[in-house]
Amino acid sequence: MTFRLGGYGIDYTGDPEAYARAHVEFGYNAAYMPNISLENRDEIAAINKAMADADVIIAEGGAWRNLIAHDEQQRKANLDYAVHQLALADELGARTCVAFHGTVGHPGDPWQLSDNYDYGPHPDNQTEEGFQRAVDTARYVIDAVKPKRAKFSLEMVPWLVTDTPENYLKLLKAIDRPEFGAHIDAANLVITPRLYFNTGRMIREAFELLGPYVVSCHAKDIVMQGGPGTISFHMDEVPPGEGNLDYRAYLTEIHKLGREVPLMLEHFGVPEYRRGLAHIKTVARELGIAVA
Secondary structure, eight states, rough: OOOOOESSSOOSSSOHHHHHHHHHHHSSEEEOOOOOTTTTTTHHHHHHHHHHHOEEEEEEEEEOTTOOOOHHHHHHHHHHHHHHHHHHHHTTTTTTEOOOOSSSOOOOOOOOOOTTTTTOOOGEEEEEEEHHHHHHHHHHHHHHHHOSEEEEEOOTTSSSSTSSSHHHHHHHHHHOOOOOEEEEEGGGGGOSSHHHHHHHHHHHHHHHHHHHEEEEEEEEEEEEEEETTOOSSSSEETTTTSOOOOOHHHHHHHHHHOOOOOOOOSOOOOHHHHHHHHHHHHHHHTTOOOOO
């Protein structure tokens, strides 16, 4: 079984063969889905062929828009986009199309916790009503597409309903669709100091609960600061290998799944992706896990 590693740092410029080749040259054997139109049937076929010839899989697509936006017209447009992205992911044989669900926060709302109106914190996001919105949203997108290969999944976010493995499992069962899969981002699960100092156990427990459903994973690392000006504590993302996340546990648990579950780098620049990829490959080789 091939261990699949990929990430951002490569732009799609309309040349499928160049896109596939660039991933191989970077050291990736998994890719993010290029954002093209579902109507471009010839281009989709060309991408599928180029990727297969290079032994690079399409790991995941993204529907990174607020699917529960306060404005009804915007919400409908965002849902249409998610439907398109899941359908495109299915045509490209992606493992999943990931969304972050969204937030009910909006300009003028009395809870001005964040000006992130895509998926920022809001007290209503983690209520029972918020949970049901996540269920209804996932069902809507899945039922509109009825994908055959790609799963729809939601990003783990500390202030949404996907904040813990236990809540994610509850969501999986409530959505009750085989086309919904679990997406693990171990860094996003670190939401307390206690978890920060025990990331190996946290990761093992997450995979124990969600393992059968996991379709894709994200790769980054995390550092915590505390003290004057950062009370009570503050978490920052850093490239893999530059924080406290137990990558030996993370890679071990992905490998134990016994199927090609891609691990995808995100949120950095090319130099950071290169360092993170090198770290992951070093850890994998130390564990005896074959990587490209």
